[in-house]
Amino acid sequence: MKRLSDIGEFGFIDLIKKGALKRPGVIKGIGDDTAVLSLNKDKFLLFTTDMLIEDVHFLASAKARDIGYKAMACNISDIAAMGGIPTYAVVSIGLPVHKPLSFALNIYKGINALCRKFNAAVVGGDTVKSDKVVVNIALLGEVRKKDLVLRNGARKGDQIFVTGPLGNSLKTGRHLSFIPRVKEAQYLVRNFNPTAMIDISDGLAADLGHILEQSKVGAILHEKKIPFAPGAALKNALYDGEDFELLFTLPILQAKMLLKQKGLRFYHIGEITKEREIIRIHDKNNQLRTIQAIGYKHF
Amino acid sequence: MKRLSDIGEFGFIDLIKKGALKRPGVIKGIGDDTAVLSLNKDKFLLFTTDMLIEDVHFLASAKARDIGYKAMACNISDIAAMGGIPTYAVVSIGLPVHKPLSFALNIYKGINALCRKFNAAVVGGDTVKSDKVVVNIALLGEVRKKDLVLRNGARKGDQIFVTGPLGNSLKTGRHLSFIPRVKEAQYLVRNFNPTAMIDISDGLAADLGHILEQSKVGAILHEKKIPFAPGAALKNALYDGEDFELLFTLPILQAKMLLKQKGLRFYHIGEITKEREIIRIHDKNNQLRTIQAIGYKHF
Known part of the structure; x- marks a missing residue:
């Protein structure tokens, strides 16, 4: 069966x-x-x-x-x-x-x-x-x-961002009290052209995986740039889920402009590559390794 | 508590x-x-x-x-x-x-x-x-x-109709296989002006009660005219619930026209009175008695 x-x-x-x-x-x-x-x-x-x-x-x-x-x-x-x-x-x-x-x-x-x-x-x-x-x-x-942003528009060279620290959401109770990122998303779509966007519910790795699958591209993440929530390690940021931060991609020139603005906080964590559905991580020891696009599983 | x-x-x-x-x-x-x-x-x-x-x-x-x-x-x-x-x-x-x-x-x-x-x-x-x-x-x-029909437009003298036999829906399994009355409702709103309409989910008495409450009127039902589903008695038709037939009211002249048409089946079961939120039933022994607008209770 x-x-x-x-x-x-x-x-x-x-x-x-x-x-x-x-x-x-x-x-x-x-x-x-x-x-x-x-x-x-x-x-x-x-x-x-x-x-x-x-x-x-x-x-x-x-x-x-x-x-x-x-x-x-x-x-x-x-x-x-x-x-x-x-x-x-x-x-x-x-x-x-x-x-x-x-x-x-x-x-x-x-x-x-x-x-x-x-x-x-x-x-x-x-x-x-x-x-x-x-x-x-x-x-x-x-x-x-x-203003509509789907998951399928990320292109090679686009830069990857998140709207806040990741990991440990269930343990800290953040999953019960987070503020949905409407303000950040509205600022983005009115001033920039994000090429793909998703909210992180299954975990960074899994939800990035959804963008990669639908956009038919790959990604490199930089461990040193990923914002960790209090008490979270890399594995928590990648796999814990229920962060409800936004994950989005921007063309490189717009990415540079976004990083210059001072109003809202956005974290630049990596870039889109052409290796379809492959996520690699540039870790703190300067090693490049491939990770799986997996997350919380109900079944 | x-x-x-x-x-x-x-x-x-x-x-x-x-x-x-x-x-x-x-x-x-x-x-x-x-x-x-x-x-x-x-x-x-x-x-x-x-x-x-x-x-x-x-x-x-x-x-x-x-x-x-x-x-x-x-x-x-x-x-x-x-x-x-x-x-x-x-x-x-x-x-x-x-x-x-x-x-x-x-x-x-x-x-x-x-x-x-x-x-x-x-x-x-x-x-x-x-x-x-x-x-x-x-x-x-x-x-x-x-075409919009709410629950609050029934007026004294309006005639009360249902779209099909009532009662015993849970026992017979009809609650799992009924056909929602879209065709009947569309015919009605395009050719007539129903003054109130509701689907019978809590039972005829309770759902008629919702119309009476919102329309600030009462009703008399005629037991002999209420269509019973196979195996159903009056109490089943009034209180069983999950019939998913439509219950609606029509001004009297339109009610006469509706009863003359031959295409779809509508059952004329009573009329609206001015006694606010009072349901009376004219029973098969020609007695008039008041019934409660109650139905299935989750809590």
Whole structure:
């Protein structure tokens, strides 16, 4: 009997993608941070969803407000990675019947804190009983057509950046309190032309792998340039996941301009090469070695 | 300690609604079958979500295809109840790691069967591990502005209709295989002016109660006119839930015209009265008694 683990989450996504119906109006379907749909002359509609489950994405001891916050923040991070801004959300919550009312309300407090910050609104939802706490948010967003950034535009010579320190997000609890990088992404798409962008949810190596696969290129990372979060080593930065920083590529002349600006912090960590889907790391001992584009596996 | 059960699902929805942020572009937020959002000159965007959980909405023995089908059908039914047609879906699936790959793929088979029938498309999703099977679909739809039907327009003298037999849906397995009433709803909104419409998910009494509450009116139902599904008695038709038939109201002259048409089947079951939120039933012994607008309770 074949299991999901035999083909992995991404093998499964490929199968789903093949089976999905084609429909006019789908600019980009399954396989990027969000779907991209036609909306009007100037803008595309973005559409994404994330499911968080007790004991998988958060501990049973996690605070309700943090769970709601994380569920909304993951989705906003996906919208940011397309160059967009969030607009409307629908929220499904599965709750054990013994939970206090305050638990359910605090999930919404976490969600609404981000709604206020990013001018988004919850417009519907579903509340059902469940043995374990489950929160699913589906989020819409908008992006100006000229601002849209997919995963497939990275070219040889482009420079690779991240928006913040990586690794150890689960241990430090940062995965429950990160601020999705909407401001940084908006600054980028309005002032530069990023050629590819993704939010780091599976880990730097895996998510860089997604850009490389879709852009049909390779990458060299410089260990000395990768910003580590407190307590994180290289392996944490590469493989831990749930950082929710943005990873993006810029043509070299724009990269130089970006590094000169003083407002927001961007970290230059490497460059795109032509060796398709090969990630090499230039380590602190000046050795060049190849690493695998792997990350957190659900199955 | 206050529990969700102390205020009920609808008391909870009221609290969430009060806490939700206001945002321009929201024509109708929390509290109807779907949210209604501004889209363009002629149409509104519809947005809805439903979460199905093993042992709550389907048995552990249910077929994967049926689970996927039901998850999609519930959402399409909500879009139909607004007068709209479905367009794009995102699908989140929580799966035990021991499940065969075929189980995951068959969930999508059920979803895609309905996508083909109604020209909708899956454009994204999330697949995570979970102890129990969880399927959440968020669905977008479109409705011509003049076709939009909310729950709040029923007026004294309007006639009450349903689109099919009621009751026993869980026992007979109809809740896993019903065809969402898009065709009937489209026929209605294009040829008539329904004053209120809802899909029957909580049961006739409860869902009629939602229309009465939002329209600030009452209703009389005629037992002899209510269509019962095989094996169903009056109490099943009133309280069982998961029928996914449409319940709607029409001004009396239009009701007479609707009953004359021969194409689609609509069942005339009662009329709207001015006694706010009171449901009375004219039973088979010619007695008039008041019934409660209650239905399935998660909490």
